[in-house]
Amino acid sequence: MASGILGKGANRLSSFLYYQAKPGFLNPINFMRVLNRRRSEKLIRQVDGGKLYGLINKTMEASPSTGCDYSDYWMIYSTLVRVRPKCVLECGSGVSSVVFAYYAASVAGSEHETQIISVEENLHYHESIIAIFPDELSSNITFMQRDRVEARYGTQQGCYYRDLPDLKFDFIFIDGPTDRRVWSDKSFPKCFNADFLNIVRKSDHPVSALLDQRIFTLRALRSLISGDRITYLPTRAMAFISGVTRRDLVEVEILELD
Ligand SMILES: C[S@@+](CC[C@H](N)C(=O)[O-])C[C@H]1O[C@@H](n2cnc3c(N)ncnc32)[C@H](O)[C@@H]1O
Numbered sequence: 001m002a003s004g005i006l007g008k009g010a011n012r013l014s015s016f017l018y019y020q021a022k023p024g025f026l027n028p029i030n031f032m033r034v035l036n037r038r039r040s041e042k043l044i045r046q047v048d049g050g051k052l053y054g055l056i057n058k059t060m061e062a063s064p065s066t067g068c069d070y071s072d073y074w075m076i077y078s079t080l081v082r083v084r085p086k087c088v089l090e091c092g093s094g095v096s097s098v099v100f101a102y103y104a105a106s107v108a109g110s111e112h113e114t115q116i117i118s119v120e121e122n123l124h125y126h127e128s129i130i131a132i133f134p135d136e137l138s139s140n141i142t143f144m145q146r147d148r149v150e151a152r153y154g155t156q157q158g159c160y161y162r163d164l165p166d167l168k169f170d171f172i173f174i175d176g177p178t179d180r181r182v183w184s185d186k187s188f189p190k191c192f193n194a195d196f197l198n199i200v201r202k203s204d205h206p207v208s209a210l211l212d213q214r215i216f217t218l219r220a221l222r223s224l225i226s227g228d229r230i231t232y233l234p235t236r237a238m239a240f241i242s243g244v245t246r247r248d249l250v251e252v253e254i255l256e257l258d
Pocket residue numbers: 064065066067068091092093094095096097120121122125175176177178183
């Protein structure tokens with residue numbers, strides 16, 4: 001009992017100081033994040049003489065969705081260039097989809113050619129991103145609307161997209177679905193994003209991922225993936241998950257709830 005309370009307290013404190021980098025005016029991690037955002041914006045401006053930067057900004061101005069910032073966009077772009085995935089799943093469509101499609105266009109026809117699927121549960125956001133997406137990139141990405149469903153993984157509750165296509169995903173960007181069934185409504189249980197686990201379970205090759213600032217999911221995945229494959233990057237407010245295979249997954253009973 002006492003250790004449970006202490007554990008919760010330690011989680012809250014580390015969330016506040018380390019993951020949320022608060023209080024902002026005192027916390028050196030927050031200062032590093034500000035510098036990193038500026039540096040990332042500068043680096044994106046340098047891609048193809050500002051072409052990617054222009055496409056991101058144009059889409060951002062028209063987008064109703066809350067989402068990533070320049071630090072995230074640069075992290076996504078530079079990770080794709082480093083990892084060279086062949087089949088990507090983006091969980092949570094939005095302005096970040098421009099970065100994925102831009103990368104796919106840049107490697108089309110080369111040995112690094114890649115397929116991008118972007119999935120979103122909310123029909124409004126799904127239709128919005130299609131409506132404002134740059135025409136010149138639309139053939140480099142496939143947008144899909146899929147319902148958000150829940151399951152239990154051992155003692156933890158997860159959420160994921162129903163009926164994803166049966167493709168050989170080797171890279172996932174985790175920025176959706178929403179952690180609660182109704183966004184921000186605390187009467188619904190908070191769930192971790194389980195698409196990564198579901199895909200690794202069915203995969204016969206290693207799968208990597210970038211996890212946006214979703215600390216609840218970070219903690220759940222750390223408990224459900226053995227070894228040291230998850231690295232949280234505090235100045236980038238993202239985690240990189242490196243080459244996980246079925247053998248790395250902790251065995252738990254899975255109970256579908258929807
Ligand atoms: C945070 S958005 C990010 C989209 C995209 N990856 C980006 O950064 O451009 C992803 C998740 O949040 C939800 N969402 C997007 N905009 C929202 C908003 N304004 N209010 C509530 N939920 C939102 C979406 O349905 C999706 O589950």
